[in-house]
Amino acid sequence: MSGEPAVRELRLVVTADDYDEALRFYRDVLGLPERAAFSSPDGRVTILEAGRATLELTDPNHADFIDEVEVGRRVAGHIRVAFQVDDSAAITAKLAAAGAEVVAEPTRTPWNSLNSRLEAPGALQLTLFEELGDEGDEGDEGDQGEQGEQGEQGD
Template sequence: MSEHAHLSEGEGREGPAVRELRLVVTAADYDAALHFYRDVLGLPERAAFSSDGGRVSILEAGRATLEITDPRHAEFIDEVEVGRRVAGHVRVAFQVDDSAAVTVRLAAAGAEVLAEPTRTPWNSLNARLEAPGALQLTLFTELGDGEGGEENGGDGDGGGDGS
């Protein structure tokens, strides 16, 4: 961990204050975005609703974390994964079993590959894409026994261990 202390769940408070992280993406082409994330990436649909001509689908995306980074670390991650600064202030990272295969599948469905899968200093295989809904995605696969990654407090995206 870093020099900054934090409270563990239940330590100094009444359990976790947040029960779920829900990232809400407004997509101009709702059908294309839903197809991409649900049918191609494989996020299961938990619920779907409509109101006054509008629609929303809630997709399961596994365990969620919120990674806070400063601009300098974000620049470092972009340099490692893409070779230059490309991300805005929000980027979504998905841990997948095979980042190379998922990159090919998402590219065939219309995502723009910004960087092919690259082995990172924290021993994960990361790819970067521009995806429907104007989201920049990192697809990462933990390669194991390296620095960083979940076992050392990170998410495979260089967070958590100062990489």
Template structure:
């Protein structure tokens, strides 16, 4: 047996706001959209490759400490790799996200920010730095 796709399903009270935020502002292309007989709607957005990160509570607390400075995440946090963490953080804040912590260089050499997005999702935006230096 092999898993072929990871799909995170989020129920959003404000469907339009969530769709606009994740599709239009974060730039996740639409794969398909469907409706139920009672008028309910779902849209499937592409997110590049998917991984499932399993962590224990101590390591989750460590990640929060590095990215935010204190424990803030629940048991689910969604992380998106982006090309420019500071610019994407600013764009998503303008689109209605609440910035919990600005982009911060991590010990694993990425530039991570933390936001609260639509549908109650806590988001990490991360930019892999490799050998590149961060501008101050």
């Protein structure tokens, strides 16, 4: 077997009752670039770029902990989509103005990120997270993703 990974892409497929509203929200408001779009008599699909993809697996206790930190109570279902952004407060306000329901305003987490929670088109719960880093920290947080400095802590 070669050293190449077996999986080449993670693609989250969202079935949205209001396709046009979901497309407007994620492409035009959140700013996810359109990679491809297809339509036929059987329906429509648009593939949007969302940066690097990871699959974060958590047990129910940790999911409860994350909800408690970000929202103050358990609110998420078994799937929540998290986007790393440069300015979680500004993007939260922008998405709210476009129709997303703010579940929790940006909150500083114990792992030093600024996270907000929204209910968005396509029946998705979103976390927007901004890595705050340490004072004087240079550059990217690397593969720490949503977890920041303490990888096991959560998003």
